[in-house]
Amino acid sequence: MPLSANWQHLLIESPATVKLMLSRLQPIDVAEILATLNDDQLRPVLQEVSVKELALLCEEWDVDTAWRVLSLLPQEWISAIIRHMASDDRADLLGAMPETTRETVLEALAADASHIRELLAYAAESSGGLMATEFLSVRPEWTSEQALAVVRRGAQEAETAYYVYVTDQEQKLLGVLSLRELVLATPSTKVKDIMRLEPITVHENAHQEVVADLFRRYHLFALPVVNDHNVLLGIVTADDVLDVVDEEATEDMQKMSWMTPTEVPYLETSVVTLAKQRLPWLLVLMLSATFTGKIIQRFEYLLSHLVALTIFIPMLMDNAGNAGSQSATLIIRGLALGEIRQNDWLRIMSNELRVSLIVGSALAVVNFLRVLLVEKTGTPIAIVVSLALLATVILAKLVGSTLPLFAKLINVDPAIMAGPLITTVVDALSLMIYFSLARALL
Amino acid sequence: MPLSANWQHLLIESPATVKLMLSRLQPIDVAEILATLNDDQLRPVLQEVSVKELALLCEEWDVDTAWRVLSLLPQEWISAIIRHMASDDRADLLGAMPETTRETVLEALAADASHIRELLAYAAESSGGLMATEFLSVRPEWTSEQALAVVRRGAQEAETAYYVYVTDQEQKLLGVLSLRELVLATPSTKVKDIMRLEPITVHENAHQEVVADLFRRYHLFALPVVNDHNVLLGIVTADDVLDVVDEEATEDMQKMSWMTPTEVPYLETSVVTLAKQRLPWLLVLMLSATFTGKIIQRFEYLLSHLVALTIFIPMLMDNAGNAGSQSATLIIRGLALGEIRQNDWLRIMSNELRVSLIVGSALAVVNFLRVLLVEKTGTPIAIVVSLALLATVILAKLVGSTLPLFAKLINVDPAIMAGPLITTVVDALSLMIYFSLARALL
Numbered sequence: 113m114p115l116s117a118n119w120q121h122l123l124i125e126s127p128a129t130v131k132l133m134l135s136r137l138q139p140i141d142v143a144e145i146l147a148t149l150n151d152d153q154l155r156p157v158l159q160e161v162s163v164k165e166l167a168l169l170c171e172e173w174d175v176d177t178a179w180r181v182l183s184l185l186p187q188e189w190i191s192a193i194i195r196h197m198a199s200d201d202r203a204d205l206l207g208a209m210p211e212t213t214r215e216t217v218l219e220a221l222a223a224d225a226s227h228i229r230e231l232l233a234y235a236a237e238s239s240g241g242l243m244a245t246e247f248l249s250v251r252p253e254w255t256s257e258q259a260l261a262v263v264r265r266g267a268q269e270a271e272t273a274y275y276v277y278v279t280d281q282e283q284k285l286l287g288v289l290s291l292r293e294l295v296l297a298t299p300s301t302k303v304k305d306i307m308r309l310e311p312i313t314v315h316e317n318a319h320q321e322v323v324a325d326l327f328r329r330y331h332l333f334a335l336p337v338v339n340d341h342n343v344l345l346g347i348v349t350a351d352d353v354l355d356v357v358d359e360e361a362t363e364d365m366q367k368m369s370w371m372t373p374t375e376v377p378y379l380e381t382s383v384v385t386l387a388k389q390r391l392p393w394l395l396v397l398m399l400s401a402t403f404t405g406k407i408i409q410r411f412e413y414l415l416s417h418l419v420a421l422t423i424f425i426p427m428l429m430d431n432a433g434n435a436g437s438q439s440a441t442l443i444i445r446g447l448a449l450g451e452i453r454q455n456d457w458l459r460i461m462s463n464e465l466r467v468s469l470i471v472g473s474a475l476a477v478v479n480f481l482r483v484l485l486v487e488k489t490g491t492p493i494a495i496v497v498s499l500a501l502l503a504t505v506i507l508a509k510l511v512g513s514t515l516p517l518f519a520k521l522i523n524v525d526p527a528i529m530a531g532p533l534i535t536t537v538v539d540a541l542s543l544m545i546y547f548s549l550a551r552a553l554l
Numbered sequence: 555m556p557l558s559a560n561w562q563h564l565l566i567e568s569p570a571t572v573k574l575m576l577s578r579l580q581p582i583d584v585a586e587i588l589a590t591l592n593d594d595q596l597r598p599v600l601q602e603v604s605v606k607e608l609a610l611l612c613e614e615w616d617v618d619t620a621w622r623v624l625s626l627l628p629q630e631w632i633s634a635i636i637r638h639m640a641s642d643d644r645a646d647l648l649g650a651m652p653e654t655t656r657e658t659v660l661e662a663l664a665a666d667a668s669h670i671r672e673l674l675a676y677a678a679e680s681s682g683g684l685m686a687t688e689f690l691s692v693r694p695e696w697t698s699e700q701a702l703a704v705v706r707r708g709a710q711e712a713e714t715a716y717y718v719y720v721t722d723q724e725q726k727l728l729g730v731l732s733l734r735e736l737v738l739a740t741p742s743t744k745v746k747d748i749m750r751l752e753p754i755t756v757h758e759n760a761h762q763e764v765v766a767d768l769f770r771r772y773h774l775f776a777l778p779v780v781n782d783h784n785v786l787l788g789i790v791t792a793d794d795v796l797d798v799v800d801e802e803a804t805e806d807m808q809k810m811s812w813m814t815p816t817e818v819p820y821l822e823t824s825v826v827t828l829a830k831q832r833l834p835w836l837l838v839l840m841l842s843a844t845f846t847g848k849i850i851q852r853f854e855y856l857l858s859h860l861v862a863l864t865i866f867i868p869m870l871m872d873n874a875g876n877a878g879s880q881s882a883t884l885i886i887r888g889l890a891l892g893e894i895r896q897n898d899w900l901r902i903m904s905n906e907l908r909v910s911l912i913v914g915s916a917l918a919v920v921n922f923l924r925v926l927l928v929e930k931t932g933t934p935i936a937i938v939v940s941l942a943l944l945a946t947v948i949l950a951k952l953v954g955s956t957l958p959l960f961a962k963l964i965n966v967d968p969a970i971m972a973g974p975l976i977t978t979v980v981d982a983l984s985l986m987i988y989f990s991l992a993r994a995l996l
Binding site: 292295324329349362378390415424442466471 | 733843854857866868871920
C-alpha cells in the first residue's frame with residue numbers, strides 16, 4: 113500500500129489534503145486511509161470535512177471505527193452526521209453505540225427518532241434489518257410528468273432512484289415503475305397505465321437468505337419490503353445483497369467445520385470468542401470417540417495377535433471423513449443455492465452409490481498394490497484392508513449425502529450435519545467392518 | 555409445487571395459456587414450468603410464443619434445456635431468437651452448441667457474427683466472459699438533452715439504462731453519468747460538465763474474483779469493462795456478480811473438501827464426472843497414509859505390549875483433522891473476502907497459539923476424566939492420551955492457519971491447502987508425539 117502511505121503522510125503534514133482526496137478518490141478509499149491515523153492526527157483533518165462527507169465516510173467504516181471518529185467530534189455534529197447517513201447504515205451504527213449515547217443522539221434527532229427506533233427493532237438478519245427507507249413513491253393517478261418531478265426532487269436522498277414505487281394513500285404497494293420507463297413515457301400518461309403490477313416483494317420479517325434467493329432467481333436490482341398489509345416499508349438494493357451472500361456462505365463454511373458461526377472478521381474477533389466458537393463441537397466430537405474406542409476394545413484380542421492391523425486405522429479414518437465430506441459439501445451447497453430439493457433424494461442416493469463404487473474400487477485396487485509393495489504385510493491383510501476401504505467409501509458417501517437431506521427434513525441446518533458428525537458416524541461403521549472382515553478372513 | 559402442476563396441466567389442455575402465463579408470471583417462472591413438458595407437449599406451446607419472448611426464456615433456461623427447446627424449432631427461428639438474446643447469455647448458449655450448428659447459426663447472424671465470435675473467445679471466468687455489450691454511450695460535447703434522446707432510443711436493448719457511458723470517437727472511456735444525473739440536469743448542460751471522471755473500470759481479461767471484489771468494495775450496480783487502451787467493451791451488472799459470488803464460494807467449498815471444482819449443479823453432473831472430481835485427491839490422501847503407516851510400524855513393539863493405546867488413535871486423528879480445518883476455514887475465507895492479508899501472519903499465529911492453548915487444555919481435562927471413568931485404561935495412559943491431545947490441537951491449529959497463508963505466498967490457491975492436506979500433515983505429527991510420549995512415560 114505505498115499509495116495509502118503517501119496520502120497518510122500528506123494528511124499529517126497538511127490536513128486540508130483531505131479535500132483533494134474526497135474529490136479524487138472513492139469514499140471507501142478515503143475512509144480506509146483516515147482509519148490509519150491516530151486520534152491526534154485525525155482531529156485537524158476532521159475540521160476540513162463537511163457533515164455530509166463525514167456521513168458518507170461513516171457509511172464505509174466498520175461501526176467501531178465510525179464510533180471512534182465520531183467521539184472526537186462535538187455532540188451536535190454527531191447528530192447531524194447521523195441524520196445524513198443512509199437509514200440502514202445509521203441503524204447499524206446506532207445499534208453498536210453505548211445505550212446512553214444512543215439516547216442522547218436519538219433525542220437530538222427528535223423528528224426522525226421514532227422512525228429510527230422502528231428500524232433498530234428489526235432482527236439484523238431480517239429483510240427489515242437490511243432495508244433502507246429512502247425510496248421514491250408516487251400515486252397511480254399522477255401523470256408521468258408529475259412522477260418525474262418527484263424523482264427530480266427526491267433523487268439525492270433515495271437509496272435508488274432507478275425504481276419508483278406506486279402506492280395508495282395508505283402506502284400500500286400497487287406497482288412499480290423503472291426510471292427508464294418513466295423517461296420513455298409521454299408526459300401526460302397516467303402512472304397506473306404504465307406501472308408494472310404485482311411487483312416481487314418480501315415480508316419485513318423474512319430471513320436474509322430469502323432476500324438473496326429472490327435476487328438470484330429474478331435478477332433484481334432492488335426489492336421492496338412490505339408488512340402484513342402490503343404497506344411499503346423500504347427497499348433492499350443489490351449491493352446489500354452481495355454482503356448477505358458473502359455472509360451466508362461464510363456461515364455455512366464455518367458450520368461445516370463445526371464452528372458456531374460468527375459474522376465478525378477473524379482479525380477483529382477476540383481469542384476467547386474464537387475459542388468459544390470452536391470448543392463445544394470439538395468436545396462433542398472427542399466424547400463421541402467413545403464409540404470408536406469401545407469398538408476397538410471389543411476387538412482388542414484380535415489386535416494383540418495382529419498388530420499390523422493398527423497400521424491402517426489412520427488411513428481408513430481419514431478416507432471415511434474425506435469421502436463423506438465430499439458428498440456432504442456438494443449436497444449442502446446444492447440445498448443452499450436451491451439446486452437440490454428434498455424429493456431428489458432417491459436420485460442422489462443412486463448417484464452416490466454409483467460414484468462410490470467407481471471411486472471405492474479404484475482406491476481399493478491402488479491400496480492393494482500399495483500394501484503389497486510398500487507396507488509388505490502380506491496378501492491376506494492387503495485384501496482385508498482394501499475391502500474395508502471400499503466399504504468405507506460407499507458408507508461414507510451414502511451417509512454424507514443422506515445426513516444433510518435428513519437435516520433439511522427435520523428443519524435442522526444441513527451445514528451442521530457435515531464434516532465431523534459424518535466422520536464420527538462413518539468412523540464407527542468403518543472400524544466395525546474392518547475388524548469383522550479381519551476376524552472372518554484372517 | 556401445486557401451482558406449477560396446475561399450469562402444466564392447463565398448458566397441455568390448451569397451449570395458448572402460455573400467453574396468459576407470460577403476461578402474469580416472471581420469465582424464470584414460465585421457463586421452469588415449460589421445462590417440465592416433454593417435446594410433444596412443448597411443440598404446440600412454442601407456436602404461441604413470439605421470438606422476443608422465446609429469447610427471454612432462453613436467457614433463463616440452462617444451456618441444455620435451451621438447446622432442447624431450440625432444436626424443436628425451424629432453423630430461421632433459432633437465429634432470430636439468438637439475435638434477440640442478451641449478448642452474455644447468447645455467448646454462453648452458443649458456446650454449448652455442437653460446433654456445426656454454431657457455425658450455421660453464426661452464418662445466419664452474419665452481421666453480428668464477428669462480434670459474437672469475439673465474446674466467445676473470452677475465458678468463461680474473465681470479466682470479458684461476464685460482460686454484456688449492450689450499453690449506452692454518448693459524447694462529451696453533447697447536451698444532456700441529446701444524451702437523454704440516446705437513452706430513449708437505446709433503453710430497450712441496453713443491459714442497464716441506469717448508467718450512460720461517455721466515450722470519445724475511438725470508444726475510449728472518458729466518464730460516466732447516471733440516468734438520474736441526466737434527468738436532473740438542465741437540457742442545455744454539456745455532458746462533459748456533469749459527467750463523473752475516472753470511473754472505476756476492470757480489464758477485459760481480469761478474473762471474475764476481481765470483478766466481485768470491485769462490486770463489494772465500491773457498492774457498484776454496473777462496472778465498465780475496458781481493454782489495454784481504455785476502450786469501452788461492455789458492462790458487468792450486479793445481478794451477474796451475484797452468480798459469480800455464489801460460484802466462487804462453491805468453488806472454495808469444493809476445494810476445501812479436496813474436490814476438483816465444477817460449476818455444474820450436482821443433479822446435472824454425470825456419475826463419471828462426479829467420480830473424476832473426487833477420486834484424484836482421495837488417491838493422494840490414501841497414498842500419503844503411507845507416512846502414518848510407517849510411523850505405526852516403527853512403534854509396533856510398543857503397541858504389541860500396550861494394545862490399549864490403539865483405542866485412542868481414531869480420536870486423535872479426528873481431532874487433528876477437525877481442529878486444523880476450523881483454523882484453515884477461517885483463514886481461507888478471510889483471505890477470499892480480503893479481510894486477512896499476507897502480513898497479518900504474525901498476529902494470526904499468536905491468536906491461534908492462544909486459542910489452541912485454551913481449547914486444547916479444556917479438551918485434555920475432559921478427555922482425562924473420560925479415559926479414567928469410561929475407558930478405564932488407568933491413570934498413566936489417561937495422562938499420555940490427554941497430553942497428546944493437547945499437543946495435537948496446538949499443532950493442528952498452527953498448521954491449519956499457516957498452510958493457507960503459505961499457499962497464498964507461493965501463489966497456490968489457499969483453499970487447496972485445507973482439510974485433507976492438513977489432516978495428513980497433522981496426523982503424522984500427532985502419532986509421533988503420542989507414541990513418543992507413551993514410550994517415555996509408560
